[in-house]
Amino acid sequence: MVKKLFKHEFYAYLRTMLPMHIILLGIALLGRFVQLFENDSTAYSIVFVSSVIVFIVGAIVCTVLTLVFGIRRFHTNLFSCEGYLSFTLPVTPTQHIWVKNIVAVIAQLVSLVTIALATCVITLGDVCNEIFKAFFYITKSMYAEIGFNTTLFTLEFIVFVVLAIATSYMLFYACIALGQRAKKNRIGAAIGVFFIYYFVMQILSTIGIIILAVFEQQLRLPELFSYLEKHPVTAVHLVFGVSAVVYVIGFTIFYLVTRSSIKNKLNLE
Amino acid sequence: MSEILRCENLTKKYTNTTALNKINLTLESGKIVGLLGPNGSGKTTLIKLINGLLTPTEGKIFVNGKTPGVETKCEVAYLPDNSYLNSWMTVKQIIDFFKDFYEDFREDVAYTMLNRLSITPDVKLKTLSKGNKEKVCLILVMSRNAKLYVLDEPIAGVDPAARDYVISTIINNYNPEATVLISTHLISDIEEVLDEAIFIQNGDILLQKSIDDIREENGKSVDELFREVFRW
Numbered sequence: 284m285v286k287k288l289f290k291h292e293f294y295a296y297l298r299t300m301l302p303m304h305i306i307l308l309g310i311a312l313l314g315r316f317v318q319l320f321e322n323d324s325t326a327y328s329i330v331f332v333s334s335v336i337v338f339i340v341g342a343i344v345c346t347v348l349t350l351v352f353g354i355r356r357f358h359t360n361l362f363s364c365e366g367y368l369s370f371t372l373p374v375t376p377t378q379h380i381w382v383k384n385i386v387a388v389i390a391q392l393v394s395l396v397t398i399a400l401a402t403c404v405i406t407l408g409d410v411c412n413e414i415f416k417a418f419f420y421i422t423k424s425m426y427a428e429i430g431f432n433t434t435l436f437t438l439e440f441i442v443f444v445v446l447a448i449a450t451s452y453m454l455f456y457a458c459i460a461l462g463q464r465a466k467k468n469r470i471g472a473a474i475g476v477f478f479i480y481y482f483v484m485q486i487l488s489t490i491g492i493i494i495l496a497v498f499e500q501q502l503r504l505p506e507l508f509s510y511l512e513k514h515p516v517t518a519v520h521l522v523f524g525v526s527a528v529v530y531v532i533g534f535t536i537f538y539l540v541t542r543s544s545i546k547n548k549l550n551l552e
Numbered sequence: 553m554s555e556i557l558r559c560e561n562l563t564k565k566y567t568n569t570t571a572l573n574k575i576n577l578t579l580e581s582g583k584i585v586g587l588l589g590p591n592g593s594g595k596t597t598l599i600k601l602i603n604g605l606l607t608p609t610e611g612k613i614f615v616n617g618k619t620p621g622v623e624t625k626c627e628v629a630y631l632p633d634n635s636y637l638n639s640w641m642t643v644k645q646i647i648d649f650f651k652d653f654y655e656d657f658r659e660d661v662a663y664t665m666l667n668r669l670s671i672t673p674d675v676k677l678k679t680l681s682k683g684n685k686e687k688v689c690l691i692l693v694m695s696r697n698a699k700l701y702v703l704d705e706p707i708a709g710v711d712p713a714a715r716d717y718v719i720s721t722i723i724n725n726y727n728p729e730a731t732v733l734i735s736t737h738l739i740s741d742i743e744e745v746l747d748e749a750i751f752i753q754n755g756d757i758l759l760q761k762s763i764d765d766i767r768e769e770n771g772k773s774v775d776e777l778f779r780e781v782f783r784w
Contacts, residue, residue, distance in 0.1 A: 287652045298640070367636035371603050372653045373625040466567070547607050550566075551600075 284374050285382065292386040295360075299352055300390055303345055304397045310334075310341045311401035318408075338405055342398045349394040353387035354455045358470075362463050366551045376545040380456065380538065387452045388445060395444075431516055439523040446530035453537035454480070460544035556581045556700050556731045557602065561611035564597050564755075571597040573755040574611065579731050581699070584722075584745055586774070587735040589752035590782050595735040596633065598752070599704050602733075603630045616699055626655065629698035633705040633735075635685055637677050643688060644673035650692050661725060662695035683714055690718055694725040701732040707741055715741050739775040749774050751781060 314334035320327060361369050361379060369379065403411055425431035458480065462473025499505060511518040557579040564572040572594045579585055587595050600606040601613050604620030615624040637646055643666065650657045666673065669687060677685060690706060703722070707715045715738075723745055726732050736742060749766060751759040758781060759766075763774060770777050 284653070291649060291652070295638075364632075364634050364636045365638060367605070367630070367632040367634070368638075370605055371625055371628070371630050373622045374653075375622055549605060549607070551605055 284372075285378050288374060288378060288382040289386065292356075292382050295356060296352070296386060296390045300349065300393070303348060304394070307338075307341045307345050307397055307401050308404065310338050311404035314338050314405040315407050335405075338401070342401065345394050345398060346391075349391050350451075353383075353390060353452055354459070356387070357383050357452075357456050358459050358473075361545070362459065362469070362551065364551075366549075370549065370551070376542055376549075380541055380545070384449055384452050384456070388448045391448045392445070431519075436519065439520070443523050443526055443530075446527055446534070450530045450534045450537065453534050453541065457537040457540040457544075460541040463550070464544065464548050554581050555579070556616055557733075558614045559598075559601075559611065560613075562598075562601065562608055562613055563610035564594075564601060564606060565609040570755050572601070575752075575755070575757050577750070577757055577760065579700075579733065579748075581731050582729055583747040584726075584732045584734065585748045585750060586739065586742060586746045587733055587750050587752060588737065588739055588774070588778055590737060593752045594755040595752055596704055597755075599630070599702050599733075599735055602700075602702055603628060627699040629654075629693045629696040629701045631689060631693040631701075631703040631706055633708065635682075635689065637685070637689060637692075639678035640676065642674055642676050643671060643680075646677065646688070646692065647673070650695070654696055656697040658695050658697060662691055665691045665695070665721065665725070683710060686710065687714070687717065687721075690721055694721055697727050699727070699730050701726055701730060703732065703734045705736055706734060707736060707738050712741075719745060737778075739778050740773075743774045746774070751778070753782065 314337070317327075317330055317334045321331075359365055360383070370376075406414065422431070422433040426433060455477070458473045458476040461476045462471075463469045465472035495502065495504065511521065555578055557577070559575050559577040561574045561576060562572055563570070563574050575594075575598070587598065589595050597606065601608060602615060602620065604625065613620060616627055618624050641649070647659060647662050650662075651659050663673070666688070669684065669691075671680070671684060671688065677688065680688065690703075693701065693703070701722075706718050706722070710718065719742060722732060722734070734742060734746075743763070746763050748760070748762050750757060761769075766772070766774055766777055772780070
């Protein structure tokens with residue numbers, strides 16, 4: 284059943300996302316085509332700047348729409364009228380949540396890859412070569428000077444991005460699932476839950492910073508910072524490691540809230 | 553006949569309302585049962601509980617001996633009282649969807665019924681009229697070889713000719729060993745096809761009897777008895 288859920292979920296994304304990605308690549312190709320006519324005229328400058336602006340806006344729209352589609356898909360497919368079909372399929376709420384989250388993360392990653400690919404297309408030639416050269420030069424120098432392992436860093440970065448995207452979606456799912464417990468204006472309630480969460484998190488982080496500042500000697504923070512200053516590679520690993528743990532904890536909490544709401548408090552309109 | 557549905561002290565409370573109040577109910581296989589009651593009597597709540605769309609506040613519910621879950625969803629075919637299909641899908645895509653998820657789905661039966669209505673498989677659901685959309689929903693549900701069909705207000709809001717179509721589709725396509733539970737308040741239209749009636753009001757079961765017993769004991773049709781019981 285999970286395979287079938289994946290199949291239909293991917294199809295739902297594909298029919299919306301594929302045209303968007305094709306359009307973005309088309310814009311990039313058109314932008315590159317414009318550059319073939321490079322000259323000093325004002326007309327060229329206007330067309331060139333316009334093509335770059337359209338490309339940047341297209342890339343932003345691609346990312347934002349993928350995020351919005353992922354959130355909307357979760358809400359529409361599970362909590363609107365479509366929920367009557369989704370929740371009467373022989374599938375558990377756990378399977379619904381996981382499939383929706385995994386496909387949303389993959390769609391977001393595909394969007395990022397498309398944007399990177401489109402950037403390569405629009406900068407194809409000297410600019411693209413220079414970007415790659417600069418990237419390899421920086422990573423090579425960092426390895427030579429402080430023993431920075433690019434492969435490990437890249438892997439850590441990918442894990443970080445995947446966890447960040449998955450946790451963000453799960454946060455939205457939890458807000459939607461809690462919002463649907465309201466009697467009226469459930470979307471409004473979900474937005475309310477989201478803002479309350481951020482407000483509470485801001486207060487908690489401020490309290491956390493105050494505690495760290497007050498007890499910095501007892502917690503031996505100056506020693507830690509001085510050690511990390513001397514060992515920047517360790518600092519990077521530590522940042523990724525701590526972030527990963529925080530994301531996993533957040534993901535687990537949001538997942539449990541979502542699952543519990545669907546399992547025990549489902550009430551379709 | 554085996555038991556397909558059992559409710560034991562089943563209670564569902566919302567914040568300030570008790571939608572179902574400790575109801576006890578048993579349905580046997582092979583019958584067409586009318587779940588009859590005025591608006592707000594608890595019909596849809598009971599149907600949602602059967603389908604696992606709500607969890608009971610108290611008491612238990614068993615579908616074919618199991619609490620609602622993945623297994624019972626394979627055995628229950630449910631028609632909600634609103635349009636619940638992805639409107640961007642074509643009729644063929646939604647049939648493939650049902651075929652993928654329900655092993656008991658009879659594709660040939662679905663296409664035969666669609667053909668009779670002259671609905672082409674490539675047409676998108678959003679381009680269909682409200683009436684045809686409802687008929688497609690009914691066709692999908694009745695194309696399953698389920699053990700329990702739960703139909704929530706299948707004839708509400710449709711013209712008399714369409715009502716006849718809905719009723720004949722139900723009668724001609726359901727699995728004879730299965731039970732069909734039809735919720736409605738338009739009793740005169742379905743009375744002829746019912747084997748049993750359940751009267752529900754304010755979350756309480758007022759009556760559960762066979763249609764023959766109702767007629768014999770009260771000397772009235774189910775419709776007449778309903779009007780008497782639920783008179784304002």
